[in-house]
Amino acid sequence: MTSDTLKTQFRQQAQGALGLYIAFIGVSAGLFSTLHRLQAASAHTLAEAGGLDAGYVARWCDAAYAFGYLEAEGDLFRLGPAGDAMRPEAPDSLMPLAVQSVLSAHMAERAAGLMRSGERPGESVLGERDTILPWFGPMLESNFATLFETTICPAVPVFQQADAQGGLALDLGCGNGWYLRALARHYPRLRGLGLDGFAENVAQARARAQAEGLAARLQFEQGDIHDFTLEEPADLIAMNRALHHVWERGRPEIFRWLRDNLKPGGHAVIWEPVWPAERAQLREPSRRGLSFQNLSEHVQGNHLLQPGEIAQAFQEAGMPAEIHLFAGGNEALIVARR
Numbered sequence: 001m002t003s004d005t006l007k008t009q010f011r012q013q014a015q016g017a018l019g020l021y022i023a024f025i026g027v028s029a030g031l032f033s034t035l036h037r038l039q040a041a042s043a044h045t046l047a048e049a050g051g052l053d054a055g056y057v058a059r060w061c062d063a064a065y066a067f068g069y070l071e072a073e074g075d076l077f078r079l080g081p082a083g084d085a086m087r088p089e090a091p092d093s094l095m096p097l098a099v100q101s102v103l104s105a106h107m108a109e110r111a112a113g114l115m116r117s118g119e120r121p122g123e124s125v126l127g128e129r130d131t132i133l134p135w136f137g138p139m140l141e142s143n144f145a146t147l148f149e150t151t152i153c154p155a156v157p158v159f160q161q162a163d164a165q166g167g168l169a170l171d172l173g174c175g176n177g178w179y180l181r182a183l184a185r186h187y188p189r190l191r192g193l194g195l196d197g198f199a200e201n202v203a204q205a206r207a208r209a210q211a212e213g214l215a216a217r218l219q220f221e222q223g224d225i226h227d228f229t230l231e232e233p234a235d236l237i238a239m240n241r242a243l244h245h246v247w248e249r250g251r252p253e254i255f256r257w258l259r260d261n262l263k264p265g266g267h268a269v270i271w272e273p274v275w276p277a278e279r280a281q282l283r284e285p286s287r288r289g290l291s292f293q294n295l296s297e298h299v300q301g302n303h304l305l306q307p308g309e310i311a312q313a314f315q316e317a318g319m320p321a322e323i324h325l326f327a328g329g330n331e332a333l334i335v336a337r338r
């Protein structure tokens with residue numbers, strides 16, 4: 001590859017990143033949604049309708065026009081197809097890509113600064129940016145809820161079993177609570193309790209359960225998985241993308257806790273991205289992002305896991321486990337029975 005070809009390739013990639021940064025501003029400040037409601041508006045009207053500063057909005061409109069999110073006619077702007085698809089409410093919204101790009105920039109900057117000291121500040125790094133944290137839950141929901149409802153739920157019978165008993169499903173590290181909301185919609189007798197360390201996530205989880213009329217069956221609490229006390233044994237304990245957050249600090253204790261807090265015959269259902277067995281597999285386009293995620297997990301005191309080591313940890317705690325793979329082998333559900 002010549003140096004000119006390399007330059008062209010990297011300039012295109014840099015423009016791609018800029019385009020996603022512009023989109024993130026539009027998502028976070030509600031600009032795509034507000035313009036959708038107004039249909040067509042000047043930057044000034046758009047700023048007024050969104051309660052935003054007119055100077056910033058005028059600059060954003062120019063940039064969003066330059067990157068093809070907005071169309072313009074004189075002073076009036078309207079959403080183009082890409083701007084419409086960035087609305088968080090749009091079906092199959094592109095919002096997660098915009099949020100992920102700015103979160104990644106934040107984590108890259110933190111990793112760069114920590115390379116020398118080796119310090120690993122932990123979960124708090126996710127909450128360092130006021131504009132990013134509120135979008136963390138919706139980003140994960142948008143990325144994974146459809147896969148869960150359409151593919152995983154029908155393939156894994158343990159949810160139905162817990163429902164038949166009118167049982168309790170506990171979600172440790174529940175984020176914005178989308179998983180329990182999905183279970184409650186599909187399984188009408190199931191009750192849910194979600195625990196998360198971030199107050200923002202718990203507030204969103206409660207508000208969304210309330211808005212969907214599920215608040216009588218779903219409760220959410222703020223707390224730390226490492227010292228949580230459950231009042232009644234659960235029929236099902238789920239951890240979605242949360243086990244790797246507690247693995248390094250308390251692996252044997254967590255697995256004993258899962259066993260001791262399940263009813264006999266109850267199930268632990270662990271969902272984790274699959275860290276590949278061979279480094280060469282990271283070159284595959286669908287796995288490349290995982291290598292970046294593992295670096296940003298390191299900042300948070302975590303690392304990504306292989307399904308086999310999770311199943312092994314269950315065996316050691318006296319719980320037989322099965323591994324189910326989804327999404328071309330990139331997502332694993334490890335189901336263990338007490």
Ligand SMILES: C[S@@+](CC[C@H](N)C(=O)[O-])C[C@H]1O[C@@H](n2cnc3c(N)ncnc32)[C@H](O)[C@@H]1O
Binds near residue numbers: 173198
């Ligand atoms: C990658 S997110 C996954 C969120 C959610 N389960 C989902 O699938 O969308 C991991 C979550 O675990 C939570 N978490 C990590 N460590 C925790 C701890 N020790 N106690 C409580 N929550 C924790 C984080 O706040 C975060 O919401």
